[in-house]
Amino acid sequence: MKLAFLALVLANVLVYAWQHGLLGFTPESGREPQRTAQQIAPESLRVLTAAEIAKLRSVAQPSKDSAVTLSQSCIEFGDFSGEVLAQVQPRIDALGLKDRLATVQVEAPGWYLVYMPPMKTRAEADARARDLRQQSGVKDLFVIGEASPMRNGIALGSFRDRELASGFLAELESRGVKGARLADKPSTVGATRFRVRDVDPTLAQQLTRLQEDFPQQKLAPCSS
Numbered sequence: 001m002k003l004a005f006l007a008l009v010l011a012n013v014l015v016y017a018w019q020h021g022l023l024g025f026t027p028e029s030g031r032e033p034q035r036t037a038q039q040i041a042p043e044s045l046r047v048l049t050a051a052e053i054a055k056l057r058s059v060a061q062p063s064k065d066s067a068v069t070l071s072q073s074c075i076e077f078g079d080f081s082g083e084v085l086a087q088v089q090p091r092i093d094a095l096g097l098k099d100r101l102a103t104v105q106v107e108a109p110g111w112y113l114v115y116m117p118p119m120k121t122r123a124e125a126d127a128r129a130r131d132l133r134q135q136s137g138v139k140d141l142f143v144i145g146e147a148s149p150m151r152n153g154i155a156l157g158s159f160r161d162r163e164l165a166s167g168f169l170a171e172l173e174s175r176g177v178k179g180a181r182l183a184d185k186p187s188t189v190g191a192t193r194f195r196v197r198d199v200d201p202t203l204a205q206q207l208t209r210l211q212e213d214f215p216q217q218k219l220a221p222c223s224s
Helices: 002-019 050-060 065-073 082-093 122-136 160-172 203-211
Strands: 073-080 101-109 112-116 156-161 190-199 216-219
Touching: 002 122, 050 156, 065 112, 073 101, 073 203, 101 122, 112 160, 122 156, 156 160, 203 216
Parallel strands: none
Antiparallel strands: 073 190, 073 216, 101 190, 112 156
């Protein structure tokens, strides 16, 4: 009996020491305040107010005001010329924009021309063009027509990039072609820009999908 009593007393002492950290560690109780003390920076936690929650919701969701602004906006789409204009025009017409659509004629940057200066007569230019085809190997050169200020000149090639034009000129010179020149400035070409007013969200999506088929042209807010 004495041994059993002593064993019971010893067990109680060990349990007491374990619960109070006398054995070198403290058991996790899973209750407050011990659990709160084990959190990382618990003092930084706080409950949001109703006003703060409402503000977060307004940022996350588009407002009615933005939709109103969009419905009153103006968008320009362009610039188009030549074959590209012929491709996009029927698709613009299919949107049924009526009086919301206007077209604006603008001048777009053209090409850097490599050319031979104008000659006195068309006959001289034609003869020189035949010689150049054999000498340079350029097959698509042509004599510039009467409607141009450079009539009876010979267009040897045109390039969007000035460096490419310069490289082409140097190549012609290496083949023995003399007298060819590079235009100081790119030519300008007439282009059409579509201006659409009162753009609602549905129309904005339609224009965006259309622009994906014409990546060289841009959608932008109206300039005026």
